Amino acid sequence: MLTAPINKILPYSVVDGPGNRVAIFVQKCNIHCAYCHNPETQNLCSGCGACVEGCPAGALKMEQGRVVWDEKLCCGCDRCIKVCPNHASPKVTPMTAQQVFAKVCESIPFIRGITVSGGECGLYPEFLMELFRLAHTKGLSCLMDSNGTIDLSRYPELMEICDGVMLDVKSWKEETFRQLTGSGNEVVKKNLKYLADSEKLTEVRIVCLPGMVDAEDCILGISRTLSGEQIRRLPLKLIRFRHFGVKGALENHPSPDLAYMQGLEALARAQGFEKILIL
């Protein structure tokens, strides 16, 4: 059976797309953003065992070179995540689409859809197809929350049944993107256009951090890439960088002030964006 490593399933979330949704977080990402606020979702566990000893609840064990997590014993202290040298988590469960769907069903009738986030959900196209097909049988809308670095036009079948993608446009200049994430962003730009043209672009987000992120260029770049009508209808979220959960160089970096954010909002408005939200 096809499975995906699942980090977490929230039975309801108001911050993962339109309306109330079940949010599913897959494990593993193909890039490594310096400002990632859940870096423990970036990699699969290597089985190094460093987290096992410190678990105060005895919820972690080594078995045949792999760490095994006992959810019932776990007290949720997240100590394992803090000590993991590998940007991973031992609290990950491989689940089939059927199993995830069963969890989703527990939130019916309180939700209008599901959003798969991560990690990078684009790493699991076949799993997503299966899950979305199941969710559609209950009339639930299915969104992907993606970093955009996987060429989605290569998965036409998935895009056919995916109701929309919430896309991160992390920065516009190639070298800025590379510094921030460790990879290039040509594919992100391609996805931006592809998704907008196929009416699958649910929202675009920019995490704003002056010095690290060229948010101004992002706004200008997006507006050059898309048509005026597409821009007008596209919800744009300008998210202030916050250091919670961040590991590494930006661990204690301050958030940009409101005046800076309002400047960005004004710039976006001048480019024709009408649905702008500062978070």
Added chain:
Amino acid sequence: MSNAVYDIITSTHLNYHQKLNNLCHEAENTLNVLELPEKFKYFYEYGALCDMNEGNAPYRPRYVMVDFEKFVRQGSKFLRIDPPKNLDELLWALEVLYTYIPSITTKPVYLGNIDLLIDPFLEGMTDEEILPRLERFLGFCDRVIANAYSHANIGPKATRAGRLLLQLEAKLQLEVPNLSLKYDPDITPDDFAEQAILCSLKCGNPAICNHKAHKDTYSFDYGISSCYNILPLRGGAYTLSRLVLPRLAKMAKSVDDFMDNLLPEACQALGEYMNARVSFLVEKSGFFQSDFLAQEGLVERERFVGMYGIAGLCDCVNLLLADKGQRYGNSKEADDLADRIMTYVQNFVANFPAKYSEIAGGHFLLHAQAGLATDEGVTSGVRIVVGDEPANLLDHLRHSARFHRFFPTGCSDIFPFDSTAERNPAALLDIVKGAFQIGDKYCAFYGADGDMVRITGYLVKKSDLEKYDRGEVVLQDNVINGSSNYKLNRLQDRKVQSV
């Protein structure tokens, strides 16, 4: 008695109207005109049956649900008011009528479906002309009525008046009127419901009432009064008396003793007491014979009902199962016992003959009573005690649906939310839709960080509570009740829903 009167008169903590009300209450209680059943007196001593301090000699119904639409059509001879022809006349007429509507609080507890009353008068007016007028009208409710049990309804249709009222509510931050939206997903458009939910996160109002679940409660339209009483229009509630279940549980030797002996005896005694009360009100008090509201057909005696209340189901079950450590809201055994208790009470009420209760087929109707200022260890109605709320809000709502089903005349939950929720009122609306679909009847939200807090079902400002607690005199009557209730029920510790 004279000591109590002296204390009221010399108080520096009550305003003039509050003194007057308290003095009336003392005067009424010099009489002993009700024929109290012996068993009622017995359980009353233990606090297991409660008369809600309604007074010894009822001279007006507890809640009066005036048919305001009729009033607008016909005016009032007694008040010398002609049917209003424009917005100014309408609002003035309503304000005059409000001051003549009696209730247990001395203030009107039901102010009408105000959006539907106002909307027809808005034609040809600009928002700039309407808003200051509505602002003064709401100000009248807040400053003159000044009692947060006074309840206005809006919906289920979206109207221009409804939208303007919500816009003002969010701006003015008033605790009076208490406001509810009658919500039906088939009638109420999403954007209107979302505006209402966002408004409630900003100022506590409106609460959301499941219109579909309530609209056929009576053969006649309903209104919502006070802390969520679903009552027939052009009628109301004679009385609300209650079983205080945890105090009854304290008298029990065992679960069986509770179920087989105490509960049946207490139910019977409460029913008899209520009949005595209703009989005096109808036959002796003269209200239905002489009050202009009855004479002019703005209320009809046949549309009044007695509300048979229960409170503290949670604490009752927790006490009965204390040795097993099973707790209501968190254990199947506890919830099943609660269901058994409610099923008994429901059957009892459905069979007990209530006097003068035509609108309810000759019976009383069950109400999940939300609490008195002095209640300690008595959680509102069938709510889960603060501190025991399930971690998953959806589980909480499922639990509520299971117990709301017993109550035709009002049952509700209150959920404070953190500020994240304001970003996405559509998500909260999805939750409401789901909750109502599975049978939840009523819910109220408020922003946990704001000044406004919902006590049992009414709103007060935290800043007013602090003022009153410092010994200052306050305008709003409910601050006095709210002050003790907030502390006794540890409302500051309610689980804040983060979403």
